[in-house]
Amino acid sequence: MNGDKYCTIILDHNRIMCCPGCQAVAQAIVENGLDDYYRFRTEPSVKADDNLQETLDQLAIFDEQSIQQDFVIHQGDVSEIQLSLSGISCAACGWLIEKQLSKVKGIKQVSVNVTANRALVSWYSDVVTLSQIMASIERIGYHPSPFQQEQHEALFQQSHKTQLKRIGLAGLMTMQVMMLAVGVYFDLFGDLERETSSFFSWVSLILSTPVVFYSGAGFYHSAYKALKGRTVNMDVPVSIALLATYFSGVWATVFEQGQVYFESVCMFIFLLLVSRFIEHQARHKAAQISANMLQYIPLTANLLIEEQLQPTLAKSLQLDDVILVKAGETVPIDGVVLSGSAQIDESLLTGEFYPVDKNPDDSVYGGTINKSGTLTIRVTSAFKYALVNQIARLQEQAMANKPKIATMADQFSQYFVMAVLFFSLGSFIFWWWQGNPEAFWIAISVLIATCPCALGLATPSALSFAMANLNKQGVLLKRSDVLEQLTQIDHVVLDKTGTLTQGKISIAAMNNISDLSDETLLRYAHSVEQFSEHPIARAFNNSLAFPDVTEFSFTLGEGVSGKVNQKWVELLGTHTLSSTTNAVPRALTGSSIVMRIGGQFVCGFTLSDTLRPDASDMLRRLSRKDISLLSGDNKTNVQQIADSLGISNWLAEQSPRDKLAFVQNLQSEQHSVLMIGDGINDAPVLAQADVAVTLGAGADLAKSSADIILLKNALGKLPNLFTIAHRCKQKIRQNMAWALGYNILVLPLAVSGVLTPWMAVIGMSLSSIIVVINSVRLLK
Structure with a gap:
């Protein structure tokens, strides 16, 4: 861009500005007599982006219809978009953006929301393009991007606006009706004549009618749906109370006899809407923590084609495409680093805020941020199978699984509603039989007073906030009911390789009893192990492999085999051969694994691994539970690990079948077992355990046998998991106790006529708010 285009006279000199934004600010400074700012300034101001032209060129991609269909609304020749704006700091920024865009021919309307960092822009599509609009904003130093709202977010916003409208209307009308009611009750207007009192009643009726039929519409719809489904929910007594109170007031107003409680109806609706709005907002906050990672996936990616960068839609990337991610950019999709080194912020996935070093052959995940360096990445998964998409889907599935206590609470709420209706009808019949004129209002x-709203919120609110807390820590739950099961765990069973240890296995020693060289044997081993996903396979990566490998076979918990150079090669765990006639030769005993070629033992490998740095602290914090270590490794290695961690109960050379039998035996003795494994060889025992935990973000989460996934292999998060589970159970009990206690306490007061309708309204609303506030504490 030619800088001479933007100039301003400052201190009698023609100063060149880098962009119209700087020019506008400079002119404002001069026009307000603040030239001394430039006289005494000692540091140059921050200039516009040096790569501005490159950025503007990339914006052209937003003119493609395939991209616009996701976020642009077309109404005839007028298009509308909501843009996210970065760089906004005050109202002046919004004013400048509005002024600049208003100069662009074809803009119909622009509105900048400074608080939300968003702009709503509508334009004539045949006059100006979206890229030109975005370029106009980019030129003055702000960075626009289409605001990507997921369906649940859009629904929330719609519901949010509707709730606010209903609350606003109810609040406004309640104030007016209350003023009239106070005047009547306390004779603030003096001795009212009958005509004046009737007039006040009619005014109150008119004011309360939109509150009852608009603000309260949600209650009736919910009650109708419940009754249509031949059940009852908490909105049934609410709806009956509202409509009965309103129509009794209508009857009293029309026939000028009886009492009117229009102010109680309006206040009831207002307070109930406020309490539900607070609960709705709080749960949305929890849901955002669990599912907001999708919004951090960039819309576009830099595709490398014949060493040329080509901006493209991130979701259109294919397997084995090569992309470039520069420093400061967000990784658009899962892949493997081909070249370059960088530090990646994976806090979105793991909850850990320390950057992770990434080098060639390391995996990277969509939504993580490149803090430094440039990476060339090969795409390894389709966009819909990216890790963040899997996590988001799992979170939705998790909340669909209700704990037993939640199911019981739902069922109890239905019975409680029936009891409320019964007591209400019984109270009316009793007081009417006694001739009490207040029978209807009692x-x-x-x-109103005994509506079980708080009871209905007791469990789901606590579960939502507990899961949100864990998600922030990088702990992913696939079932919400697992929190309940965690509180019953008394025995923790651990795998060794890849769980307590880092899985970075190396060959500590090699015992060759054949005529072949060590190098040749290592090549045979790598030729077979290269097809295995087990951590042990990585120990042979430093050797070359023979090209002629066929008939690869993997046997769970035993080993791998294949035909290499027309010779059958087997790598087996020593425990798998100990009970057979073809036992391991004495010279190879003590090896971690042995290799046979053509049925003959040729060598043994002793493998070593390193402990995870947080393993010792985890076990210390779980000292109140029984701990067992099960491993398929040899006794020497397992004992060494067990002794270093202080684990007294350990078993070595365990096959998957042995591990499964061990857990089944514990369960037969009435123990509740949590199993931690790597999710591959331990699949059978993970499925058997009461609660299964696996480590690692790179596995296929959707097919994992585990109930809980510790992203980033953070073993130190496991004690926190138990803590949150116990806190969640405690909060549920507190909520249930409060909800039931309140209803038991208020019922006799309401039945005896001590509680008036407006008192009941306040008590019921406060009860629900207290439950939500108590649950929110789980986020801390």
């Missing part, structure tokens, strides 16, 4: 008070 029944209404019972309906």
Whole structure:
């Protein structure tokens, strides 16, 4: 861009500005007599992006219809988009953006929300393009991007606006009706004549009608759906109370006899809407923590084609495409680093804020941020199978699985609603039989005061916030009911390789009893192990492999085999051969694994691994639970690990079948077992355990046998998991105790007529708010 285009006279000199944004600010400074700013300034100001032209060129991709269909609304020749804006700091920024865009021919309307860092822009598509609009914003130093709202977010916003409208209307009308009611009750207007009192009643009726039929519409819809499904929910007594109170007031107003409680109806709806709005907002906050990672996936990616960069849609990337991710950019999709080194911020996935070093052959995940360096990445998964998409889907699945206590609470709420209706009807019949003129209002008070709203919120609110807390820490739950099971765990079973140890296995010693050279044997071993996903296979990566490898076979918990150069090669765990006639030769005993070529033992490998740095601290914090270590490794290695960690109960040379039998035996003795494994060889025992935990973000989460996934292999998060589970159980009990205690306490007061309808309204609303506030504490 030619800088001479933007100039301003400052201190009698023509100063060149880098962009119209700087020019506008400079002119404002001069026009307000603040030239001394430039006289005494000692540091140059921050200039516009040096790569501005490159950025502007990339914006052309947003003119493609295939991209616009996701976020642009077309209404005839007028298009509308909501843009996210980075770089906004004050209202002046919004003013500048609006002024600049208003100069662009074809813009119909622009509105900048400084608080939300968003702009709503509508334009004539046949006059100006979206890329030109975005370029106009980019030129003045702000960075626009289409605001990508997921369906649940869009629904939330719609619901949010509707709730606010209903609350606003209910609040406004409640104030007006309350003023009239106070005047009547306390004779603030003096001795009212009958006509004046009737007039006040009619005004109150008119004001409360939109509150009842618009603000309260959600309650009736919910109650209708429940009754249509031949069940009852908490909105049934609410709806009955509202409509009965309103229509009794209508009858009293029309026939000028009886009492009117229009102010109680309006206040009831207002307070109930406020309490539900607070709960709705709080749960949305929890849901955002669990599912907001999708919004951090960039829309575009830099595709490398014949060493040329080509901006493309991230979701259109194919397997084995090669992309370039520069420092400061977000990785658009899962892949493997081909070249370059960088530090990646994976806090979005793991909850750990320390950058992770990434080098060639390391995996990277969509949504993580490149803090330094440039990476060339090969795409390894389709966009819909990216890790963040899998996590988001799992979170949705998790909340679909209710714990037993939640199911019981739901069922109990239905019975409780039936009891509320019964007590309300019974109260009316009793007081009517006694000739009490307040019989109807006593029944209404019972309906309102004992509505089990707080009971319905007790469990789901606590579960939502507990899961949100764990997600922030990089702990992913596939079932919400697992929190309940965690509180019953008394025995923790650990795998060794890849769980307590880092899985970075190396060959500590090699015992060759054949005529072949060590190098040749290592090549045979690597030729077979290269097809295995087990951590042990990585120990042979430093050797070359023979090209002629066929008939690869993997036997769970035993080993791998294949035909290499027309010779059958087997690498087996020593425990798999100990009970056979073809036992391991004495010279190879003590080896971690042995190799046979053509059925003849040729060598043994002693493998070593390193402990995870947080393994010792984890075990210390779980000292109140029984700990067992099961491993398929030889006794020497397992004992060494067990002794270093202080684990007294350990078993070596365990096959998957042995591990499964061990856990089944514990369960037969009435123990509740949590199993931690790598999710590959331990699949059978993970499925058997009461709670299964696996480590690692790179596995296929959707097919994992585990209930819980510790992203980034963070063993130190396991004690936190138990802590949150116990806190969640405690909060559920507190919520249930409060909800039931409140209803038991208020029922006799309502039945006896001590509680008036407006008192019942306040008590019921406060009860629900207290439950939500108590659950929110789980986020801390």
